Amino acid sequence: MANELFNNGKHICVKFSDLSDSDKSQAAVQSNQFLIVSDGHGALIDPGGNMTYNALMMGMGKYFHFRKLNYIFASHQDPDIVASINKWLVGTECKVLAPAIWERFLPHFCSVGNTEDRIIGIPDQGMNIKLGDATIKAIPAHFLHSEGNFQFYDVTSKILFSGDLGASLVHHDLAAEPVTDFASHLPTMLPFHRRYMTSNKACRFWANMARTLDIESIVPQHGRSFVGKPMVDQFISWVENLECGIDLMTQDNYRVP
């Protein structure tokens, strides 16, 4: 299902939430893919793996012809984020923007020669990206969860596409619905964040930075979105206080089996 997150007639943000398991296979985690179209320019955020390629190519057609795609933005290097890039590189003339520390790893998803001058490394400090007249900010979110990790803040819609931060593991029927009750949503997020996020130190740095942005919605790559400033503030405060990853590790996690 394509879900319009923002549309002012000239600038559109679309969320696709049911492509990754459209084959009804329960083996793959539900994931969201995003399209931003601005005045005739198009970018995909975290387009996913091979199982989403055909469905996304067709699903985005209502908004933008896939062959004219300008950019793919990759939050990090995982298979559910960019395993499909070889197909996008062959089918379009797009450039892929991905964390600089992963730039030389991504060609392993691709055929030899396909990535030449097509992958642009986002420096550790982040960058501003122009999509037509619109600006998308690549925001550092290192260790949340990948060592080199970016979120994408769309200045026009004030949506923060947060990658795995905020991810919830829910059925695809639910993934299109924004969170309404934070406390009852928590069990779908907590185990994932405790294991996949690295440490509270990174969480606190991120929360401090996030509070300097004017955010209307936080939209993760798995599961449900956080819409409206009260929900966004609640989410940021939760992240700030989250104990996760190495905070929770003890010698018991490092024993020879």
Ligand code: FE
């Ligand atoms: Fe990941």
